[in-house]
Amino acid sequence: MLSKLLYFLLTCLRKEEKYALDNGSKLLEDLIASCDGKSNPIRHYSADELIRATNNFHPSCLIQGFRPHAFRGSLDSRLVIIKTMEAADEARDEAIRNIVISVQMSTHKNVLKLLGCCLEFPLPVLVHEYATQGVLNMKGGLGDDEALPWKTRIRIAKQVANAITYLHTAFPRPIIHRDLRTDCILLDEDFVPKLCDFSWSVTIPPEQSHVKDIVKGTVGYLDPVYVKSASISEKTDVYSFGVILLVFLTGQKPFKQNQRGSYEYEDFIPYLKLQLACEDQIQAIVDPKILEKLREGDEEAQQQLHEFLSLALSCTQLEIEARPDMIDVAKELVRIEKLSSHSSLA
Known part of the structure; x- marks a missing residue:
């Protein structure tokens, strides 16, 4: 009975909420395993914010040289790098691993600082500080x-x-x-x-x-x-x-x-x-x-x-x-x- 109720509730969730729930649970699991439950807070950006910041991920916002893809965007009146993943079997795990390690490394002056992430897409999206050169x-x-x-x-x-x-x-x-x-x-x-x-x-x-x-x-x-x-x-x-x-x-x-x-x-x-x-x-x-x-x-x-x-x-x-x-x-x-x-x- 409880499992049927849970299924019903999940089907009522918006698509973005399902992605956020799925990605968020995996992220939390990896953070606990990697950081002993301790980490810097991670800001969560909404899908709508990132879509507006990149003009719906328009090709003109692509940053050359990044793998697989990164877009130039503007959030809170500052330039940022918005990094996406290509669909693949292990892409979600890799994106979450990137978030977990970036969180731990972001205090180092020679590491690209992670500002936050968005879990409302099928694959997590990372938001980094901008690097001008x-x-x-x-x-x-x-x-x-x-x-x-x-x-x-x-x-x-x-x-x-x-x-x-x-x-x-x-x-x-x-x-x-x-x-x-x-x-x-x-x-x-x-x-x-x-x-x-x-x-x-x-x-x-x-x-x-x-x-x-x-x-x-x-x-x-x-x-x-x-x-x-x-x-x-x-x-x-x-x-x-x-x-x-x-x-x-x-x-x-x-x-x-x-x-x-x-x-x-x-x-x-x-x-x-x-x-x-x-x-x-x-x-x-x-x-x-x-x-x-x-x-x-x-x-x-x-x-x-x-x-x-x-x-x-x-x-x-x-x-x-x-x-x-x-x-x-x-x-x-x-x-x-x-x-x-x-x-x-x-």
Whole structure:
């Protein structure tokens, strides 16, 4: 009798209310599990508010470079990013996971702050602070082909490393991002990086160093050990971050394209190592736009480039044990950044 009454009541609810009830119960469950019942309050926006803010999600409001989709909108007289999900079997769980981790990480200055969410759509929609400069492209720059100064690239790398270190160490159990890539980094008006997209993040179980899960991530950035073993650890993120460092150094996409037009993602790092071995000089792989600023005989700048490369290659070692911990990567980037104070690349 009670079940029939409950069914009757649910059928009387508006469609938006059904979505909110379903999504809200799952969100609450995940918040309790991940935050020990403690978290920052999450503002709830109505579907009508987001529809008005984006002119009914008009294509003219789309933000280029975001995956899967993000729209520019205005709420409470401020620009915001409104992030939607594409329909897929696990899309709801991924959106809620993104909300849960973003809530915990939003106090970090190098994480894209979550302002709230809307549960009244079939899939939860996230509302983030706005980042004026936009999303980094696959070459580590902005827009179609705007390269960033070398000094800016190092600072971005250092600050993103701090955010990942926080993700790994600030909570009772380490959280692994699992999908680190250049286009999950946005820049605000002062070119301060903001890490985002925790949809595929996983938490390491108590008293364990890794967790098994199906392979997810972005080709080109995927740790080969993880691909073969489905085992995720902190070193999985270290590898992907190492690829980001190589993208910053080379100005190249993390994959090659063959003559048939398909992508050979796995060739990027071996290709760079082969160039270094054959040419025996770092200039063979460094972004020409960086080298344009390099004065002949500037040993300080040469040292900085070499040590940045050494760190990137250390992060992308095939042997997990040979990779540094993320906290040590962050410390090393602080040291490397200081080498540029008097160089021609400053």
